Amino acid sequence: MKNNIKVQRAMVNMTQAELAEKVGVSRQTINAMELGKYVPSTVLALKIAQIFRKTVNEIFELEEAD
Amino acid sequence: MKKTYLFPYRSKKVSGVVFFLTLFIVLTVILFDLDLIEIPSKVFAVAVDYGVFGKNNGWLMWTEDSITDEILFIPLISSGLIYAFSKEKVEDEMVSKIRLDSLVWATYFNYTLIILSYVFFYGFVFFDVMMIALFSHLLFFIIRFRWMMFKQNKLATDEE
Numbered sequence A: 001m002k003n004n005i006k007v008q009r010a011m012v013n014m015t016q017a018e019l020a021e022k023v024g025v026s027r028q029t030i031n032a033m034e035l036g037k038y039v040p041s042t043v044l045a046l047k048i049a050q051i052f053r054k055t056v057n058e059i060f061e062l063e064e065a066d
Numbered sequence B: 001m002k003k004t005y006l007f008p009y010r011s012k013k014v015s016g017v018v019f020f021l022t023l024f025i026v027l028t029v030i031l032f033d034l035d036l037i038e039i040p041s042k043v044f045a046v047a048v049d050y051g052v053f054g055k056n057n058g059w060l061m062w063t064e065d066s067i068t069d070e071i072l073f074i075p076l077i078s079s080g081l082i083y084a085f086s087k088e089k090v091e092d093e094m095v096s097k098i099r100l101d102s103l104v105w106a107t108y109f110n111y112t113l114i115i116l117s118y119v120f121f122y123g124f125v126f127f128d129v130m131m132i133a134l135f136s137h138l139l140f141f142i143i144r145f146r147w148m149m150f151k152q153n154k155l156a157t158d159e160e
Helices: A003-010 A016-023 A027-034 A041-049 B011-031 B070-083 B095-119 B124-159
Strands: B040-046 B058-066
Touching: A003 A027, A016 A027, A016 A041, A016 B070, A027 B095, A027 B124, A041 B070, B011 B070, B011 B095, B095 B124
Parallel strands: none
Antiparallel strands: B040 B058
């Protein structure tokens, strides 16, 4: 699964740590997601989308391999 | 929030110190055969069997035996369990996944080693191996889990 969390953060000028705190995970988790090393649960994906006021589909996208 | 079977984060540090300290003592005792140091005590036993040389073999009875291994293994296993299964500072879903993966990995690794030791160790040294096998699963899990968490932290620090 691909995502553009990094872009979304840049648009609102938010650090990994700030996003992490808002959705209640560690900064490591946000970092791992941005690097495509961790696929979040549906709940976490929805929370992230809510923070950026986007739909989940605008941030997360399926890949060929999925 | 779902129920987890984990100990609180604050128990991590103390249990870790106790675990590695007793681990060091236990390994020294096993490797240098110091378990010959005996602390004889009267103990209650569910079953006693010293083989053909045993004077008082039997069930559910008081008996005399050394409690060296009890003194060593009870703190080792209980502190190991608490250290292995206490929460991280930020306990989130990725930590749960790393924990599960590490548990699966440690289970395979531990039982592979046990199978190999059945094949390659014979006599009294096999008894030593079995003593280690009593806590090796916990130990491998702890090493693997800490290593994966360390890698995750490092990845995040490099990004900064």
